[in-house]
Amino acid sequence: MQVLIVDDSQIMRKIITGVLKKLKVENIIEAVNGKEAVDAISENNDIGLVLMDWNMPTMTGIEAVKKIRTSGSKVPIVMCTTEAEKEKVLEAIKSGANDYLIKPFNPKDIQSKLGKFLAACTK
Amino acid sequence: MKVEHLKPFVESVIETFGSMLDCPVKNGKPFVSKDDDQSNDIIGVIGLTGTAQGTVALKFPVKTALTVVGRMVGTEFKEVDTSIADGVGELVNIIAGNAKVKFKGHKISISLPTVVRGGVYKLNFPAAVRMTVPFTGGLGDFEILVSFKPVAVEEKEAVHAGVNCG
Numbered sequence: 001m002q003v004l005i006v007d008d009s010q011i012m013r014k015i016i017t018g019v020l021k022k023l024k025v026e027n028i029i030e031a032v033n034g035k036e037a038v039d040a041i042s043e044n045n046d047i048g049l050v051l052m053d054w055n056m057p058t059m060t061g062i063e064a065v066k067k068i069r070t071s072g073s074k075v076p077i078v079m080c081t082t083e084a085e086k087e088k089v090l091e092a093i094k095s096g097a098n099d100y101l102i103k104p105f106n107p108k109d110i111q112s113k114l115g116k117f118l119a120a121c122t123k
Numbered sequence: 124m125k126v127e128h129l130k131p132f133v134e135s136v137i138e139t140f141g142s143m144l145d146c147p148v149k150n151g152k153p154f155v156s157k158d159d160d161q162s163n164d165i166i167g168v169i170g171l172t173g174t175a176q177g178t179v180a181l182k183f184p185v186k187t188a189l190t191v192v193g194r195m196v197g198t199e200f201k202e203v204d205t206s207i208a209d210g211v212g213e214l215v216n217i218i219a220g221n222a223k224v225k226f227k228g229h230k231i232s233i234s235l236p237t238v239v240r241g242g243v244y245k246l247n248f249p250a251a252v253r254m255t256v257p258f259t260g261g262l263g264d265f266e267i268l269v270s271f272k273p274v275a276v277e278e279k280e281a282v283h284a285g286v287n288c289g
Contacts, residue, residue: 008235011210014196055216055235082220082233103217104143 001048002027003118006037006064007080008056012103016051016080019107025118033057034064041073049117052097054081054088062095069096076117080105124252128271129153131225132179133256135218136267140260143217144194148260156255156268164188164241165207167215170234171223171271178248179222180268181215187263194262203240212236218267229273 003025005013013030020028029047031037033056041047050068052061059067065077078099079092089100101113133150140148165188171177183191189200192210200207216236223231248270255268 009209009213009216011192011195011206011213018197055233057235082217084221084224104139104221106142106145 007053034059131222135222151257167211177271208238
């Protein structure tokens with residue numbers, strides 16, 4: 001199974017990729033905005049986890065989550081974002097996100113938050 | 124703009140550098156910013172909208188920017204390229220995003236970040252006064268510039284309720 005990292009920041013994608021590789025996740029693909037993520041999920045059944053930024057050009061992460069759920073996909077989605085207000089977290093969960101990781105985070109945060117989702121992606 | 128409006132940003136810088144970069148930083152005494160200089164610094168800029176208008180700028184000397192972004196991804200950078208701009212943009216995004224939650228009574232949104240390299244530039248700040256806070260740390264010195272203007276709530280309700288920022 002693949003992990004899809006969705007973030008308009010190349011540096012943030014590199015950071016998350018580095019942490020995932022330390023967690024033995026090798027099959028990683030990337031998207032730079034919500035639209036690319038929606039397209040990737042509609043075309044690729046091998047994605048087992050999505051890490052989704054919120055603020056991105058072209059299509060935001062929350063818009064992408066809504067479209068992904070509307071399409072019927074049940075792929076786990078974890079928001080990785082600076083949007084830390086309680087109402088934003090609730091909006092994301094209500095829209096279909098499975099969990100929420102607030103930036104700034106360190107490798108331990110990623111490991112503890114994603115562990116339950118990553119088991120299928122390290123096989 | 125009041126000095127206490129700086130606290131969330133100062134705290135956020137300290138938290139972000141400590142958490143993401145494993146690098147404790149210490150803030151110096153804030154001062155009222157002068158006109159834009161002609162430095163060659165790398166500056167990440169982000170706008171605040173909502174119940175407050177503002178601009179936050181994270182300003183790194185080139186050497187500090189190379190070191191900080193290098194630490195973010197575990198790579199050594201020798202010159203400024205798109206990765207450096209991207210990294211500085213992400214840092215100001217995280218710092219502003221983390222800070223806006225600390226303003227009680229406000230609902231603030233942040234823009235997508237922009238990164239400029241100094242030389243000839245002019246940053247627009249909505250508040251009449253903008254303030255600079257210098258920082259020192261193991262990765263080099265840098266500054267954060269903040270302009271913050273509450274527009275829709277009483278300032279007495281909107282001040283930050285956090286602890287000392289040094």
